Amino acid sequence: MPILNPPASLVAELTHRCPLHCVYCSNPIEMAKRESELTTPQWLDVIEQAAKMGILHLHLTGGEPTLRDDVVELTRHARKLGLYTNLITSGVGVNEDKLKQLCDAGLDHVQLSFQDSQEITANEYAGTKAHLLKIKTAQMIRTLPLAFTLNIVIHRENISRLNEMIALSETLGADRIEIAHVQYYGWAFKNRGRLIPTLEQVKEANTIIQNAKERLKDKVRIDFVLPDYYAKFPKPCMGGWGKTVMLIDPAGRALPCHSAMVIPELEFDSVTEKPLQEIWANSTSFNQFRGEAWMKEPCSGCERKTQDFGGCRCQAQMLAGDASATDPVCSLSNQRASVQNEVETAMASTPTSWTYRTL
Amino acid sequence: MSEPIHARIPKLIRNCRLNQTSTDAVLLMPEGALKIKGSGKDVIELCNGTLSVQEILAQLKKRYPQVKATQIEIEAIEFLKLLREKRAVDF
Ligand code: SF4
Ligand code: SF4
Numbered sequence: 001m002p003i004l005n006p007p008a009s010l011v012a013e014l015t016h017r018c019p020l021h022c023v024y025c026s027n028p029i030e031m032a033k034r035e036s037e038l039t040t041p042q043w044l045d046v047i048e049q050a051a052k053m054g055i056l057h058l059h060l061t062g063g064e065p066t067l068r069d070d071v072v073e074l075t076r077h078a079r080k081l082g083l084y085t086n087l088i089t090s091g092v093g094v095n096e097d098k099l100k101q102l103c104d105a106g107l108d109h110v111q112l113s114f115q116d117s118q119e120i121t122a123n124e125y126a127g128t129k130a131h132l133l134k135i136k137t138a139q140m141i142r143t144l145p146l147a148f149t150l151n152i153v154i155h156r157e158n159i160s161r162l163n164e165m166i167a168l169s170e171t172l173g174a175d176r177i178e179i180a181h182v183q184y185y186g187w188a189f190k191n192r193g194r195l196i197p198t199l200e201q202v203k204e205a206n207t208i209i210q211n212a213k214e215r216l217k218d219k220v221r222i223d224f225v226l227p228d229y230y231a232k233f234p235k236p237c238m239g240g241w242g243k244t245v246m247l248i249d250p251a252g253r254a255l256p257c258h259s260a261m262v263i264p265e266l267e268f269d270s271v272t273e274k275p276l277q278e279i280w281a282n283s284t285s286f287n288q289f290r291g292e293a294w295m296k297e298p299c300s301g302c303e304r305k306t307q308d309f310g311g312c313r314c315q316a317q318m319l320a321g322d323a324s325a326t327d328p329v330c331s332l333s334n335q336r337a338s339v340q341n342e343v344e345t346a347m348a349s350t351p352t353s354w355t356y357r358t359l
Numbered sequence: 360m361s362e363p364i365h366a367r368i369p370k371l372i373r374n375c376r377l378n379q380t381s382t383d384a385v386l387l388m389p390e391g392a393l394k395i396k397g398s399g400k401d402v403i404e405l406c407n408g409t410l411s412v413q414e415i416l417a418q419l420k421k422r423y424p425q426v427k428a429t430q431i432e433i434e435a436i437e438f439l440k441l442l443r444e445k446r447a448v449d450f
């Protein structure tokens with residue numbers, strides 16, 4: 001047995017509660033209710049175990065993590081144990097006081113997402129009046145000594161305003177801009193018919209991003225996540241299953257990725273029952289797709305398997321109905337035509353109404 | 360980019376920090392982490408946004424008089440480039 005390294009990061013989904021209802025939210029359709037959320041002592045313990053295992057990064061996310069009253073306490077605890085702490089927030093419901101407290105507690109990095117550059121549509125995609133509040137939050141973040149990443153999520157309906165969104169991020173003083181095409185999980189999967197961009201849009205966005213990278217070279221870092229259904233090869237999902245990331249959902253279930261619950265054959269262990277290290281090393285859900293033994297053709301004989309690990313297991317489940325299949329996004333997959341089909345159907349259909357994320 | 364590397368001023372990006380455990384040091388940054396060995400720590404400390412590469416090299420030579428100057432130059436510049444590539448320092 002090769003030695004199993006600890007994951008580099010722990011993603012702590014503190015709560016699924018969120019003031020927003022984004023049409024592309026990647027949270028599972030079946031979300032954890034407030035009553036089932038872990039308690040403060042339980043989270044403190046999980047963080048302590050994570051640090052002992054040698055995990056380096058803690059991502060506090062949700063839902064909206066600042067809805068938990070203990071977010072400051074958890075941050076302080078993590079930082080005291082040497083973890084790098086990252087808060088992923090919608091920017092709604094977090095006031096200046098809370099931000100300052102988080103900063104004093106040692107928070108290192110904040111990630112704030114924007115839906116659009118213009119208010120009306122931004123609020124439409126978020127299902128609530130969030131845009132102006134987000135701008136306020138961004139301004140508050142910038143007055144504090146925090147590393148600040150602004151996330152822009154693009155899709156068919158807002159992609160034409162990518163330039164304006166980049167300009168907004170610049171104005172708000174982000175250190176880094178992460179531009180990602182919507183990935184079709186959770187609620188986004190339900191809304192994908194309206195979200196999938198056209199090929200022309202994808203190409204145009206690539207050019208805009210290249211130009212922005214060039215122009216902002218020494219000022220702002222820009223990272224870009226390609227649109228899934230248009231790529232030739234799949235993304236190395238989660239940096240490999242059970243390899244670099246461990247996610248704890250609000251109820252304490254340990255997941256190899258945020259969407260793993262779509263795979264019916266998996267059983268998840270809970271931090272309320274087992275130590276973190278034991279789950280990481282022995283739980284069936286983490287071991288199921290670790291390494292390469294589970295792979296089928298064409299992945300098993302493909303030289304890219306050490307780079308992309310056969311793509312995303314959840315996508316294989318959702319599109320091919322088989323979690324061990326080659327990610328259907330891959331051009332070598334015999335299911336690739338079904339992805340093409342998805343795209344074409346989406347293009348041909350008249351937009352239906354959004355399905356908003358609700359708890 | 361055109362000016363020679365010696366004149367450039369490396370600066371650790373915002374909220375990168377060095378974490379020292381009993382056994383080793385890790386540079387923690389927003390998008391990852393980097394194991395740091397030996398004198399790497401000195402180089403990182405000196406990336407404070409005021410010293411040029413030239414000045415950093417001079418400092419390192421003072422701190423490590425037992426090491427050959429050319430070796431320090433080669434290794435430190437290589438390390439700085441690695442840090443830039445990993446996006447831990449800007450210069
Ligand atoms: S994507 Fe939107 S709805 Fe989902 S957790 Fe983030 S802010 Fe909340
Ligand atoms: S066949 Fe499998 S390993 Fe090869 S590129 Fe496609 S998904 Fe990756």
